[in-house]
Amino acid sequence: MNNQLPHNINDLEYKYIFSNKIIFLRLLKRLDKIGVFKNLTEDQLERIDKSYVLPDFSEQESDILYKVNLKEKEIIFYILFEHQSTVDHSMSIRLLFYITDLYRDYIKDFDKGEIKKKGFRLPAVVPIVFYDGEDRWTATTRLREKILGFEEFGNCVIDFEYILIDLNQAESILQVKDILSLILKLNRIKRYEELERLFLELREYLWGAEEKEIEVLKVCLPVALRELEDIEVEAAKRAIDETVIGGEKAMPLFQNLRKIREELIFEGLQQGLQQGLQQGFEQSKIETAERMILKGYKDKEIAEITGLSLEKIKELRAKHRN
Numbered sequence: 001m002n003n004q005l006p007h008n009i010n011d012l013e014y015k016y017i018f019s020n021k022i023i024f025l026r027l028l029k030r031l032d033k034i035g036v037f038k039n040l041t042e043d044q045l046e047r048i049d050k051s052y053v054l055p056d057f058s059e060q061e062s063d064i065l066y067k068v069n070l071k072e073k074e075i076i077f078y079i080l081f082e083h084q085s086t087v088d089h090s091m092s093i094r095l096l097f098y099i100t101d102l103y104r105d106y107i108k109d110f111d112k113g114e115i116k117k118k119g120f121r122l123p124a125v126v127p128i129v130f131y132d133g134e135d136r137w138t139a140t141t142r143l144r145e146k147i148l149g150f151e152e153f154g155n156c157v158i159d160f161e162y163i164l165i166d167l168n169q170a171e172s173i174l175q176v177k178d179i180l181s182l183i184l185k186l187n188r189i190k191r192y193e194e195l196e197r198l199f200l201e202l203r204e205y206l207w208g209a210e211e212k213e214i215e216v217l218k219v220c221l222p223v224a225l226r227e228l229e230d231i232e233v234e235a236a237k238r239a240i241d242e243t244v245i246g247g248e249k250a251m252p253l254f255q256n257l258r259k260i261r262e263e264l265i266f267e268g269l270q271q272g273l274q275q276g277l278q279q280g281f282e283q284s285k286i287e288t289a290e291r292m293i294l295k296g297y298k299d300k301e302i303a304e305i306t307g308l309s310l311e312k313i314k315e316l317r318a319k320h321r322n
Helices: 010-018 023-031 035-039 092-108 113-116 150-156 179-186 192-199 202-206 211-224 229-250 253-294 299-306 310-321
Strands: 045-047 064-070 075-084 124-131 163-166
Touching: 010 075, 010 092, 023 035, 023 045, 023 179, 023 211, 045 299, 092 124, 150 299, 163 211, 179 202, 179 211, 192 229, 202 229, 211 229, 253 299, 253 310, 299 310
Parallel strands: 075 124, 124 163
Antiparallel strands: 045 064, 064 075
C-alpha cells in the first residue's frame, strides 16, 4: 500500500483488492483490447509503490501502477490503473499528466547522451480506468477530443486512448465464476436477499482461489457489504470460512448462510438476555439494600446479605440522607 490513503473508503477497498497481483492479473486477462495481457504471468508483474499526486488536481491521485517486463521480447511497459466511482470528464487530461510524470521519472536513470541516441525508446504506458458508478460513463476515452480544433490538426496533436472497464457493462468480466467476480458482485449488493442468492453458488466462485485471494476477500467484506447489517456481514464471513474449510462436505451454502445468520441472532439474544438478567439482579440487590438502610441495618450486615460492596452501601446511605 502507498503512504497516502485514497480519498474515500471505496477507493481504499479497490486499491487493496487490485494491489493483489493474482486478482489484478485475473482482471487483465479478461480484457480483449490488448492481446498481450493474455500471456502475462504473475512473475512479470511488479507493483510500483508510488502515487503521482497532481498539483492541479490536489484531490486526485493515480491508484495503482504496475511495471511489466516481457523478457522474451525485451519489452517493458507500465499499466496505470485508475478507479472512478463518478464520471470525470477530465480523465484523459489527468492521465496525460500521470504519464508525463512517469516518463520524467523514467528518464532520470539515463544520461542525456543516452536519451539522444537513435535507439532510445520510452516504455509504453497502458492506462486503464475502472468505473463502478451508477450513471453511464459519458466522458471521452480519447485525449485528442479534449483538445480544441483537433479535427483541423489531425495526427499532429498528441493523442492516446485509455481502456475503460465499466462495471455496469462488464458482463465479460463478471460471467466467469471466480474470486474476482465474487468481489465485484459483492460490491453491488444492497439487500440481504441478494447476498443469499449469490451465496447459492459461493463454492463455485471460491474454487481454485489462492489463500491470499481469500484473505483479500475477507478483509474487504465489511466495505463491500456496507449496505447490510453487521450481523449479516459476520454471517457472510463465517459462511466463507466454513466453505473453504468444509470443501465438498459443507452443507448447501444457501442453508449454511441462513443457518449462521440465525445462530448469530440467537447468540445476540442470549447475550442481551444475560445482560438483562444481570442488570435486573443488580437492581434487586440495590433495592434490598435501600430497604435495609431504612430499617436501621448496619453496613456490614447489608453487605453480607446483598453481596454489595461497602463503598456502594455507603453511597446508597448518603443518597438517602440527602
